[in-house]
Amino acid sequence: MPVCRPAEAPDILRAMQQLLKDLNSLSPTALIAVAILPALFAITVHEVAHGWMASKLGDQTAKRLGRLTLNPFKHIDPVGTVMLPAILILLKAGFLFGWAKPVPVTFENLRHPKRDMVLVAAAGPGANFFMAIFWGVIAKIGMVLGDQVPWIAVPLQLTGLFGIFFNSVLMAFNLIPLPPLDGGRVAVGLLPDRLGEKLAQLEPYGFFIIMGLMLAPGLIGVDVLGAVLFPMVSAVMELTIFFVGLG
Numbered sequence: 022m023p024v025c026r027p028a029e030a031p032d033i034l035r036a037m038q039q040l041l042k043d044l045n046s047l048s049p050t051a052l053i054a055v056a057i058l059p060a061l062f063a064i065t066v067h068e069v070a071h072g073w074m075a076s077k078l079g080d081q082t083a084k085r086l087g088r089l090t091l092n093p094f095k096h097i098d099p100v101g102t103v104m105l106p107a108i109l110i111l112l113k114a115g116f117l118f119g120w121a122k123p124v125p126v127t128f129e130n131l132r133h134p135k136r137d138m139v140l141v142a143a144a145g146p147g148a149n150f151f152m153a154i155f156w157g158v159i160a161k162i163g164m165v166l167g168d169q170v171p172w173i174a175v176p177l178q179l180t181g182l183f184g185i186f187f188n189s190v191l192m193a194f195n196l197i198p199l200p201p202l203d204g205g206r207v208a209v210g211l212l213p214d215r216l217g218e219k220l221a222q223l224e225p226y227g228f229f230i231i232m233g234l235m236l237a238p239g240l241i242g243v244d245v246l247g248a249v250l251f252p253m254v255s256a257v258m259e260l261t262i263f264f265v266g267l268g
Contacts, residue, residue, distance in 0.1 A: 043179060053107065055176070059184035063152055063191050064102060064121040065093045070148035071141055072124040078137040080130035088124045096121045139210035142203040149192035153257060156184025157265035164267070185261050186254075193253035199231070200224035 044052060069091060072083030083089055088096070097103060101120035131137035160181025166174035196204040201224050209217040223230070234246040261267075 044183070055179045055183055056187070059156055059180060059187050060106065061093045061097075061102075062091075063149060063184070063188045065091055065096050066148045066152055067145040067191065067195075068096045068121050068124045070144040071126060074141045074144035075124075075126045075131065075137075078140060079132040080127050082127045082130065083124045086125060096124075098122050135210050139207050142206035142210070145203050146192040146195045149188040149195070150257060150260075153185045153188035153192070153261045154264055156181045156188065157261045157267060159184065161265050161267060185258055189254045189257040189261065190250065192257055193250050196253065197231075197249065200227050202227065202231075 044055065047055065069089060072089050075082070076084050076089065098121055126141055128134050128138055128141075131141070158181075160178050163174045163177030163179075163181055166177070168174075195202050196207075198204040198208040198220075200206060200209060200221055205220065205224070205227065209221045211217075212220060231246075238244040238247070
């Protein structure tokens, strides 16, 4: 789940640019304090949404294994959810990357496997959009409080804006149409069988393709991933800002 640093943005996204500047000025401890709740719940709710949708469509695997819970410890991968993101935050690397333990889904148990796979995959990014709105409300509360109680208002603003940004990036990243990302599974389900099968064959190599795209700016000076992600992230943040009234 990479978090990209936008270089330019329309006026409605200036608050996000200011957020990134504010985050860079924080101490490592303060930075982790601001980021930990939005990041943990973005990952947790994303995974639970997959399992919840699968359970509604006939597959009870996640429910049977106790994964339909908002307890983040059930979904944390020690390396991908804790160690790697914490190191990148402490180093102020300019991006985040990590992963949670995927919620198990047995697609054969779904009532209509091809159609239902699309719905199960789309549930995760959809949950991130609603989480972005939730954190937008938190940021709005902080802005309303303003100078009256700055010791509450400022943390709420920073945490809320980070939550919008993080969930927007997580949603956009997962919608990339490349298996095993959610967007890849959606594409496989929507494409004609022959094309879907060809796309599905990329799944064993998907992680390596993503890593190559992430490293491409430093290696060859071409930011393909950023060019794909930034318009999607901008659109999600603009929608969130519009719905919550932060603009």
